[in-house]
Each structure stands twice: as C-alpha cells, then as structure tokens.
Amino acid sequence: MQQKSCSCSGKPTDAAILAEVQKLASQYKGQPDKLIQVLKEVQAMVGFNAIPKDVGVTIAFAVGIPVKNVYDVVSFYAMFTDNCRGKYVIRICKSAPCHVKGAQEVMDAISEEIGIGFGETTADCKFTLETCECLGICAESPAMMVNDDVYSNLTPAKAKEIIKAY
Amino acid sequence: MKKSMQEMRVVLRNAGKIDPVKVEDYVAQGGYKGLQKALSLSQDQIIDIIKNSGLRGRGGAGFPTGMKWSFTKGVSADQKYIVCNADEGEPGTSKDLQIMKFDPNSLFEGMAIAGFAVGATYGYIYLRYEYPSLFPLLEEALKNARAKGYLGKNIMGSSFDFDIEIRSGAGAYVCGEETALIESIEGKRGEPRYKPPYPGVAGLWGKPTVVNNVETLVNVPQILVNGAEWFKGIGTAACAGTKIFTLCGNVAKPGVYEFPFGVNLKTIIEEVGGGVANGKGLLAVQTGGSSGTIIRADQIDMAMDIDNCAKFGASLGSGSVLVIDDSNCIVDLVNNLMEFFVHESCGKCTPCREGNQRLLEFNKKFVDGVGTQKDIDQMLSLSDTMMQAALCGLGQASPTPVVTAIKNFKDKYCKHAEGGKC
Numbered sequence: 288m289q290q291k292s293c294s295c296s297g298k299p300t301d302a303a304i305l306a307e308v309q310k311l312a313s314q315y316k317g318q319p320d321k322l323i324q325v326l327k328e329v330q331a332m333v334g335f336n337a338i339p340k341d342v343g344v345t346i347a348f349a350v351g352i353p354v355k356n357v358y359d360v361v362s363f364y365a366m367f368t369d370n371c372r373g374k375y376v377i378r379i380c381k382s383a384p385c386h387v388k389g390a391q392e393v394m395d396a397i398s399e400e401i402g403i404g405f406g407e408t409t410a411d412c413k414f415t416l417e418t419c420e421c422l423g424i425c426a427e428s429p430a431m432m433v434n435d436d437v438y439s440n441l442t443p444a445k446a447k448e449i450i451k452a453y
Numbered sequence: 454m455k456k457s458m459q460e461m462r463v464v465l466r467n468a469g470k471i472d473p474v475k476v477e478d479y480v481a482q483g484g485y486k487g488l489q490k491a492l493s494l495s496q497d498q499i500i501d502i503i504k505n506s507g508l509r510g511r512g513g514a515g516f517p518t519g520m521k522w523s524f525t526k527g528v529s530a531d532q533k534y535i536v537c538n539a540d541e542g543e544p545g546t547s548k549d550l551q552i553m554k555f556d557p558n559s560l561f562e563g564m565a566i567a568g569f570a571v572g573a574t575y576g577y578i579y580l581r582y583e584y585p586s587l588f589p590l591l592e593e594a595l596k597n598a599r600a601k602g603y604l605g606k607n608i609m610g611s612s613f614d615f616d617i618e619i620r621s622g623a624g625a626y627v628c629g630e631e632t633a634l635i636e637s638i639e640g641k642r643g644e645p646r647y648k649p650p651y652p653g654v655a656g657l658w659g660k661p662t663v664v665n666n667v668e669t670l671v672n673v674p675q676i677l678v679n680g681a682e683w684f685k686g687i688g689t690a691a692c693a694g695t696k697i698f699t700l701c702g703n704v705a706k707p708g709v710y711e712f713p714f715g716v717n718l719k720t721i722i723e724e725v726g727g728g729v730a731n732g733k734g735l736l737a738v739q740t741g742g743s744s745g746t747i748i749r750a751d752q753i754d755m756a757m758d759i760d761n762c763a764k765f766g767a768s769l770g771s772g773s774v775l776v777i778d779d780s781n782c783i784v785d786l787v788n789n790l791m792e793f794f795v796h797e798s799c800g801k802c803t804p805c806r807e808g809n810q811r812l813l814e815f816n817k818k819f820v821d822g823v824g825t826q827k828d829i830d831q832m833l834s835l836s837d838t839m840m841q842a843a844l845c846g847l848g849q850a851s852p853t854p855v856v857t858a859i860k861n862f863k864d865k866y867c868k869h870a871e872g873g874k875c
Contacts, residue, residue: 320638320639320640323621323622323623323640326623327621327623356640359641360623360641360642363625363799364582364622364624365623365624365796366582366623366624367623367624381789381792381793383544383702383739383743383786383790383793384544384545384702384773384775386786387775387777387781388702388703419624420626420796420797421543421544421583421626422583423541423542423546423547423583424547424550425544425545425701425773426708426709427707432585435585437585437586
C-alpha cells in the first residue's frame with residue numbers, strides 16, 4: 288500500500304521560497320556551527336516543515352559549507368527531514384512515561400480524527416502525523432507537540448478537540 | 454492523619470515567587486550574591502569550596518563537580534568554555550525545564566561562577582528543541598541580566614567578562630552525552646567522541662570545556678553564599694544537598710519535587726505522590742529514567758542517594774521516578790524502552806547500534822510468547838558486552854532496564870516464554 292503523502296511531495300520548491308531561504312541562511316555565512324539554528328528557522332519558514340534537496344543546497348551555498356554537511360545533520364536529528372511534511376507536524380510522545388498512561392489510545396484517536404497513519408501526511412498537506420520520544424513534561428503525560436505548541440495530560444477526546452481547532 | 458513530607462527547596466527556591474525574566478526580582482531574593490562572593494575569592498578558593506561542599510553532578514553520573522572544574526582550571530588555554538547541558542532527554546525527567554522556566558538567572562549565575570573559577574569567559578546553554586517556550590524566555594532573561602551588568606563585560610564592576618549564548622538541540626537523546634553535545638554545538642551530527650581526551654581538557658572546538666547539568670550549576674551560587682558546611686548538612690554523607698525528583702507515570706499526584714538526598718523512595722511514591730492512581734496496584738517502579746532500573750513494589754523501601762541506590766541494585770540517575778501500575782506488562786514496557794534506544798542510538802559504535810536492535814528482537818520474542826531460556830541467557834550476555842564495550846553512556850546504560858527486568862521479574866518472562874501473558 289502506498290503511504291499517504293501530500294501533493295507537493297517530490298516537486299521542486301518555489302523560486303520565491305528558495306529566495307527567502309537564501310536570504311535567511313546568508314545571515315549565517317561563515318558560521319557552520321549555527322547550522323541547526325539555520326535548519327530550524329528554515330524548516331519553520333518554508334511552510335512544509337522539511338529541508339528537501341533544493342532547499343538544502345541553497346542553505347549549503349548560503350552558509351558556505353558542503354551540501355553533505357547539511358544532510359549529515361538533517362538525517363541525524365529527529366526534528367529534521369528531507370521529506371515534505373504538512374503545515375502542522377503532530378508529534379505524539381511514545382516514551383515510557385506516556386506509554387504507561389495511554390499514549391497509544393491518544394495516537395489511535397488522532398489517527399482516526401485526521402484519517403492518516405503515522406509517518407503519513409494528509410492529502411491537503413495540512414497535517415503530518417509522527418511519534419516522537421520524550422517531550423520532557425513527564426509529570427503531565429501523555430503529551431504531544433503540534434509544531435511548537437506543547438499539549439499535556441491528554442485523553443483521546445481532548446487530543447481530538449485540540450486537533451480540530453487547527 | 455500522617456503529616457505529609459515537606460519539600461526542601463534549594464534549587465527551586467524562587468519558583469513561582471519571582472518574574473523569571475526580571476533580574477531585579479532575582480536580585481531581590483539574594484540573587485547574584487554568590488557571584489559577588491566568588492569575584493572576591495581566588496579561583497582555587499572557589500574550587501575548594503565546591504569540592505568541600507561535596508556537590509556531585511545532577512545529570513545522572515554524579516561526578517564531583519569541584520574535581521571536574523579543577524581539571525579545566527589546571528589547563529592553560531587562550532579560550533575555555535562553560536557548557537550547560539540543558540538537553541534533558543532522559544524520559545521521565547522534567548526538572549531542568551522547571552528550573553529554567555522559573556529561575557533562569559540562577560543558572561546564569563552558576564555558569565558565571567563556574568566561568569570565573571576555571572578561567573572561561575564564554576558559556577553555552579544547549580537547550581533541547583522540545584522546550585520551545587524556553588527559548589524566548591531565556592533570551593529575554595539574558596538580555597535583562599546583561600543590561601544590569603550581571604553578564605557581559607566587567608561583571609559587577611570587576612575585570613571579569615562572561616557571556617552566555619543559547620544553542621538549540623534538534624531531537625536527539627544522545628546529545629545529552631557531553632561529547633555528542635559538544636559536536637552538536639559545533640553544528641555536526643551528535644555522535645560521541647572517543648575519550649580521552651575529556652572535554653575538561655579538550656572539548657568545544659578543542660578548548661578546555663566544563664560541561665555541567667542545569668541542576669548542578671544552580672546549586673553553585675547557594676553554596677557560595679551559604680558555605681560548603683551548610684550544603685554538606687543537607688542530604689547524606691555520600692550525596693550532599695537536595696535532588697529534584699520527577700514523579701511520573703501511574704501515580705495519583707505526579708509532579709516535580711525537591712527533597713534532600715536520602716529521602717525514601719516509598720515515601721515519595723506513597724506520601725508525596727499519593728500512591729498508585731485509580732485504585733490500581735503497584736507493579737514496578739523505574740528509577741533513573743529509561744536507562745534506569747526496573748524494580749518491584751517490594752523493593753521501593755530505599756533511601757535515595759546515588760551510592761545507596763546502587764547498593765540496592767537500583768539507579769538514581771536524573772531523579773526520575775516512573776510509577777507503573779499493574780494494568781501494565783513488564784515485557785511490553787521493556788519492548789517500549791528498547792524501541793526508544795534503537796531509535797536513539799547514534800550508530801557510531803557497534804555494541805550500541807547492533808546490541809539494542811538485538812535486545813529488542815529477543816524481547817519481542819517474549820512479547821509474542823515464543824522466547825526461551827536460551828534467549829534470556831543471550832540477552833544477559835549481550836547486555837554485559839554492551840555495558841563494557843559501548844562507546845558512550847547510552848549504550849552502556851541502555852541494557853539496564855533489560856537486565857533488571859529479567860532479574861526482578863523473572864516470573865513474568867517465564868510466563869511469556871510459555872506462550873502466556875502476564
């Protein structure tokens with residue numbers, strides 16, 4: 288079965304967006320140690336929460352580092368990906384403190400609510416659904432993040448309501 | 454009714470009492486007095502005070518802080534760094550989040566004192582991506598502290614310069630390991646380095662670097678103000694001071710609580726946490742985070758200090774206390790933990806990269822009811838290899854839940870081996 292992904296997946300990035308990426312990354316020219324910061328800002332800016340190849344190449348040239356270094360980092364860290372994602376990335380924590388407090392039920396509820404499985408993106412490119420490891424608010428588990436917004440003490444019903452509001 | 458346990462707030466003393474970004478609020482509570490005191494002492498005097506206080510690292514390893522500082526102080530270099538490990542990735546640990554959210558200046562002050570003591574003029578806070586609300590809060594607090602002369606050039610009218618920069622993680626548990634963290638600040642994959650050399654001698658960009666946990670650093674100003682003897686008077690002989698515990702999982706009142714070292718685990722769970730939630734029974738407790746020990750309900754009557762926990766076959770680690778009720782299954786829990794380590798192993802060394810994967814596969818056999826005694830033997834043997842041969846703390850500690858679950862819940866594994874469920 289083919290994984291559900293958004294319609295823009297695999298297509299070249301808009302020239303206008305690449306120009307914005309170039310502008311943003313140029314501020315970090317000659318500062319290769321700031322690469323994570325650049326990727327974080329770019330990923331939030333582009334609207335599809337990813338660093339596809341043309342974006343990565345643009346960053347590499349703007350910062351002044353090999354393209355290989357960009358993908359060294361993108362492929363290593365959980366928050367980065369080269370695969371186009373939805374406008375909102377839903378990350379549900381599956382680490383032990385959430386696991387023992389019903390994280391699976393929350394995952395099932397959200398998956399049902401937006402009609403996709405984990406690792407998939409809705410056809411309208413609005414949501415990508417992922418699991419993640421510990422979000423660090425373990426005394427309020429189960430927890431999830433939607434882009435930079437953190438939600439805790441989730442129940443399946445509460446999680447559905449939160450997602451509906453997006 | 455029994456009187457409930459009182460917290461002792463040293464590290465979290467200002468939590469909820471001050472506006473975290475306002476340096477004036479912090480100063481009004483006695484803030485930056487520790488730094489002022491430090492600036493009147495010699496580097497060796499400060500290090501001696503920290504050594505005498507018995508302060509040990511709060512990130513999990515428990516290394517004596519004063520000794521760590523003395524290594525860096527003893528090296529001459531044109532530049533040295535203080536790095537604060539605010540990666541707090543150990544599942545079940547939420548203490549550094551609380552500290553930074555409520556009292557960021559106490560961390561800045563601790564870092565500045567460390568900087569003065571070892572001869573560093575620059576510090577980094579490596580903050581995990583998963584705490585997005587802290588980035589603007591810490592930036593604002595830093596700006597205000599600089600504006601009032603508590604950071605930057607000629608701090609508090611002295612000739613000492615020290616400034617702090619925040620660097621973001623991007624979702625990698627291994628970056629809590631100090632050399633992986635350093636690689637990450639340098640803008641690379643967070644893969645641990647071979648040691649030696651240790652960061653204290655050759656760390657960030659090859660320069661001598663002190664890497665301390667948030668909670669460790671926040672203790673420092675208090676020790677300077679109140680003295681080593683005061684600090685030693687709190688806690689136990691082996692572990693001075695307080696420890697912040699994150700009580701989580703199936704407990705009635707989860708939360709982040711600060712107690713002197715030596716507090717009883719049973720007391721934390723039953724009196725502070727109100728026992729197991731929803732009237733269920735206690736199956737197990739995992740102490741020290743996901744790389745910590747899984748113990749039975751009849752093993753929790755234990756004083757929590759690093760050495761005493763070790764004596765009881767448990768780990769204190771980062772202070773996580775994960776309560777697991779009897780609706781859970783230990784074999785399933787171990788599976789969840791091993792999935793975590795398979796995901797988080799950086800892949801640099803074979804024992805960790807392959808070992809965690811194999812441990813997960815073996816454990817899965819028990820989930821599926823087809824495991825055998827031979828599988829148990831192989832899991833234990835492989836765990837032993839990983840503990841001895843893995844490059845960093847991740848692979849050395851990740852077999853801990855496997856080994857302790859098998860040891861303490863042999864009956865559950867046996868049941869699963871026979872095709873049954875527990």
